[in-house]
Amino acid sequence: MPKEITISTNTGTLTRLGTPYYIVKALKKAGFKSYDFTMNNTIIGFDSLFDSDDYRQRAKDFKVYTDKLGIYCNQTHGYVPRTTKGATLNDRKDSYEKIKRTIEITKILGAKYCVLHPDSFCTMNENIDFFKSLKELAHENDVVIAIENMPNDNLFGKPEDLITLLNGIDDSYFQACLDIGHAEIAITGSTALDFITKLGTRIVCLHIHDNDKGHDLHQLPFTNGINFFEIFKALKENKYEGDITFESDIFQKMSPTLFVDAISFIREIGEYITTLIR
């Protein structure tokens, strides 16, 4: 009996609503039962729980609130260091503390997966070493690190790169997050179907969004150029048992007063997707 599918969306796109408390409240109002907690640095720092020394207590308080609200965290997006071309492992080390915090927060929030980006500007071996350095943390916290494919024409744009990375780390606490939008960007030379075929059950979670296959637009599924029908069919054939997690940033031109309606629409699309995937 396959497990029930959870529909989730990331909190990072809803920053204009204010605190994480208001964001999860809006998600609940829109009918979501779960959320993907965003802790990457593409958003303004003030809404990330990890920005202060009492991050553990803040995360615990937030968990109490979400439990009471009846909404749970299915996955998080861990801190993404800002890198430039030529970044080295030392650059990543500066961010190690923040990544460590995001893994701990993932555990406190009760999520199973923490999605992390590999660094396309470092070598494969540097990436393997970096993720190996997180092994202990992942085991201690019982959090699976889901490594995401990147919209690049260099490292981690292709499924083979993720396979090499996962084989190099060689630990069951390190799996893959298929970012469907990234996978379909033409310059990667791959497609989401390639990732599903080659990574199979190593794909444990998703980032769902649409684009024109040229730009990483993070749009709503079924509004741009990606053929989601064949992708969800392939996931079904591969017995994907994870959640449906959106990373569709459709809010940039919207007033926050439209956000709940927009999120409700995303959820309704999610409910339709469940019929394709199960």
Place this chain on the structure above:
Amino acid sequence: MSKTFFVNWLNKHWNDLIDVVPFDEYKEVRDHYFLETKEQRWITELSQTNGLYDVEFNVVLFILEKWLCRQARIYEKERVSFYQNTLASRTALINRYLYNDEDDMFYDFNLAKQERVSNYDPITQYYLFWTNLSSNKKRALTLLKEIEQNNPQNYVVFMGLRRLGLIKEANEIGNLIGYQIDEYKPRISTNTGCIGAPDEYEEVLDMIKSAGFDTFDFSLMYVCDFFTSDNYLKNARNVKAYADSLGLSCNQTHNLFPVIHSTVSADETRDRIEYTKRILKISKILGANSSIVHPINDFKEQQNYEYYQHYLSLAEQLDIKIATENMWNWHEHKATLAACSNHVNFKTLLDLVNHPHFVACVDLGHADMDGLETSPTKMIETLGDYVQCIHVHGIDGKYDLHGLPLLEQTDYEPILDSLARINYQGDITFECDGFMRKMPKEVHLSALKFMHKIGIYLREELLIRRKAICLKK
């Protein structure tokens, strides 16, 4: 000092915020603004007064940033994204620090104590309604009891109530300050063609009604039995009866296209001219105000003038307006000039025909296509009173996508400004065929519901931009 300057500025300008001002006036306000807010990628903290993050100060700055953004689109395009980022950031920070979700109210934030203060000025809450940062109608009505009749800032209450659609209450306050709201309220409509064919009208209208619309644009763009058969008048009466039974009204129809084209034979063109006339009669039966009749894409203005003479006397007789639409051609991967494709040749045709039953339907997506030497705002403001209908959709700046507004690149902020400036009196009619075509059938109703919500938002934004009528002589 800073707060006083900005509040005084708003006291003076609250009813002319959509006006384009001379550059020097913009520069003076901008320079004061940058003394308060340093120019950086985005603001990271709210503006303070006496150790407080002050609700009034920050919401006044929010209104000002919208105004600066509007002026920057004309004078300093490179600063537009700065103001947009700052607005997004200020919205987040206001919600982060000043909003209390327990009572759905906004309070000043004491920085030393790191907590919100417990008292509030009721006027400040109306700033939040005005700026759409809050939409709590019940709260707005409750707070009215705390408003003093002679408060010099009652224009804030007037604008807050107006934004919430509480027109009666707004006009009661308006009487005290010498302003009234006019009765214009656009209907929110969608074309039927994005859902189904004319003969599927029962299913289509059911869905439109379920989605929350009360108006529809009946699509008769392609040759079909609905109007080629001898029963076309009866067909129209059936649609009208069904729409009436649902409480739906038809605001406009979309007439046949193309009529004259290299793919259409001369005999067929003759038939199509007759069908176009039939659709005008159908429009009358449906109760529509206008019918969209495309110009012939490759015709010059004089040729299109002659072409429209086929229909004008019938339109006058039926009292149906013929709305001509801005079009485009396509050559070597980009849009190229066509009949009415830009503000200049569109106005030339309208001036040439010069008939009270001949008006403009501005297709906002078409006007946003690169290569046509125009923009939606140029088109709206050049055509002015001629604009009596709009086709609302969004594009990526290049292709005629007919996507959902606010999801695509087409920027509706300046479009709404322009519609308010010309005192647009028409409806908001969606033509999002591309959006609906890509959506699976199973989510069509959800998609239409969301489209309708966007329509309500666009309507609110348009209405709040319009100048209130000054009662003082």
